[in-house]
Amino acid sequence: MNLLRHLLQIAAALKISVSLILQGHPRMLQHILLRLCCIFLSIVSINNTALANDTVNSVIKVSAEEAFLQGQQYLEQAKLPLAELNLTRIPRASPYAKLLAGNIAIQRSEFDRAFLLLLPLQSNQSLTKVAAASLHASLSVAYEKQGDIPNALDQLMRRETYLKDTSSINSNHGRIWQLLSSLSLQDLITMRGESADTTAQGWVDLCLATKNQDVISSINAWAASYPDHVAGDFSKTLITQLMAQKNTDQSKTTYTLPSNGSIALILPPDIDPLSPKANAFHDGLQAALNKYALLNVIKTYPSLGTEDSIAEQVSLAKSEGAVYFMTPLFHQTLNESTSDKNSITWQDDAMGSNSILQGADLSINDEAQTIAAFASSNAMQHITIIATNDDAANLMVKSFQAALENAPEANVRVITLAANIKSDDPNLLDLKTKISEQANDMILLATSATDARIIRPYLDISTPVLAFSNLNEIANDEALNSPLNAVRFVDIPFLINKNDEKFSDYRKSSSNISSNELLRYFALGADYLQLLIASTQLANGELIVNGLTGKLSIDKTGKIQRQLSMAKFTYNGIVQEQ
Incomplete structure (x- = not known):
């Protein structure tokens, strides 16, 4: 409007100027020309101002992505007000506006609002890689603050797919490791069983490897199992750090006991000291002592099974020089108190206290949990149990049903x-x-096992059939097991991994035992010693032992959990399931 007014003024002045020239008024003409110059200068000033405004507008007007990046930078610099100001420059309907608003909500600890804004964006394909990485980083923080570590880890693993530079990837790996390291051994084992993603499984297995009794060998074994995992370089860094923490000569696990005192083996009342089970356990324990060149003597003490009776035998054993006390069970039961029963105790004279491990015995519950985990990981929801009408079968059915309590989607009939x-x-x-x-x-x-061999031919070969360890009845008898072809079963590694080198010494010591049931007790005796040694070396209260009877996890309370192996009967013998 100002420009138009000035132009009208110029036109009027020009008209008057022509008239004055014709009338001969030079002074008036001079005044009018001066006026025209002023108007012209005003027009120039207006044009320059408009140009300047156009230039400023062109700087302020940025894309939604650019405004988000600037706002995100302010957030990372803890400049929340500037980040909020940048939010006003992004159209409200833009996914970048929701992303920045969600990231701001994270900074304000408004996690419910953050979830509402950010969760829907996970399916948005228009976000740039930088924005998507920011989205998953923020959701990871939100989940962590809610105490949901598994989902926090999932978000970090998803974030990595959008990262390019090595520094960011290494930082992300460090964050993943920090969260994993905050979990208890039991939480890690649970997460491992529930996850179907190989990347997540690899990370959890790597963390479990660092809790192993032989940690460096365990990490190396992890690397062999996960040759292409994203944490490959990270695992090498862990080994370097571990080697730096120890002297080279101490980098291998040492299998020693603090004292040469005797080991008291206190038997339950239904087990005669000369029974095959007791002998098999004793032989396994002695084989482990021989393997590690330990001079501790084993002494056997019968008991009535009551606390008072066991206490009396412990007192007697102490008076006879015993320092370590083992109270194994030789039967499987659903009694929940079994896991709280003391299996291994030893007196720490230097500390003036006892070290106790609980629940070291073989358990039908461990087998049922392994089968249930297999069913869950393979989305097996419709399950038929074929059972015989006897106590042993009833025990298997009840243990499996109990293992499925946390799987309400399972439809089970018997x-x-x-x-x-x-x-x-x-x-x-x-x-x-x-x-x-x-x-x-x-x-x-x-x-x-006998009934299973009769029943199996009447089952559809296309439907997966699973079983407990009792089907693996007699060692190295492929002909007897041929009716069970393709049946999967759970058992201890010692009876499945026939060619495992770490079991070679024990195979020689147990070569005269043909019954797999007795071989399990032989393996249990050997593992009792490994657990005893581990209990004397617990640094952070948690440890994993690669035993003959499974992967044995010791938590901070001294309770033991056993992870078993899966295998399958074939016409060429038993094959371990990977």
Whole structure:
């Protein structure tokens, strides 16, 4: 409007100027020309001002992505007001506005608002890699603050796919490791069982490897199992750090005991000291002592099984020079108190206190948990249990049902047959019809090995069949096991990993034992010594022992959890499941 007014003024002045020239008024003409110059200068000034404003506007007007990046930079510099000011420069409908607003909410500890803003953006494909990395970093923080470490870790692993430079990737790895290291051994084992993502499994397994009794060998074994994992270089860094913490001669695990005092083996009342089970356990314990060149003597003490009776035998053993006390069970039970039962105790004279490990014995519950984990990881929800009507089978059924308590989606039914079933039993002919009444993702055999060999031919070969360790009855008898072809079962590593070099010494010592049941007690005796040694070396209260009976995890309270192996019967023998 000012420009138009000035132009009208110029036109009027020019008209008057022409008139004055014609009338001969030179002084008036001079005044008018001066006026025209002023108007012209005003027009120039207006044009320059407009140009300057256009230039400023061109600087202020930026894209939503650029405004987000500037705002995010302010957030990283803890300049929250400037980040909020930048938020006003982004159209509210833009995903970048929601992302920056969510990141600001994280800074303000407004996590509910952050989740509302950020979670929907995970499916947005328009975000740049930098923005997507920021999204997952913020969600990781939000989950961590809510105490949800598994989801916080998941977000960091997803974030890595958007990172380019080595520094950012290394920083992200450090953050992942910090979160993993904050978890207890039990939490790590649970997370490992629940995760189906190989990247997440690899990270958890690496963290578990660092808690192993032989940590460097365990990390090396991890690297062999995960040759292409994103944490490969990180694992090498861990080994370098561990080697730096120890002298080269001390980098290997030492298997020693603080005292040469005797080991008291206190037996339950139903186990005779000369029984095959007791002998197998004793032989395994002695084989482990020999392997590590330990001179401790084993002395056996029978008990009535009560606390008072065990205490009396412990007192007697102490008077006879015992320093270490083992109280193994030789039967499997669903009694929950078993896990709280003292298995290994030793007196620390220097500290004036006892060290106690609990729940070291073989348990049907450990087997059921392994089978349930296999079913869960393979999305097996419709399960049929074929059981025989006897106490052992009932124990298997109850243990498996208990293991599925945290899997409400599982649909389980039980078909019961007579124990010691005969091959001509008419119920076998009806079995396939009963099984087909519902879709089955898996069939579980809760029977004796003899009954399983009779039942197996009546089952659909295309449906996965699983079983407990009792089906692996006699060592190295492929002909006997041929009816069980393709049946998966759970058992201890010593009976599955036939060619594992670390078991070679024990195989020589147990070569005269043909029964797999007795070999399990032999392996348990050897593991009792490994657990005893581990209990004397616990630095941070948690440790994993690669035992003959499984991967044995000792938590901070001294309780032991056993991870077993899965294998499958084939016409060429037993093959371990990976």
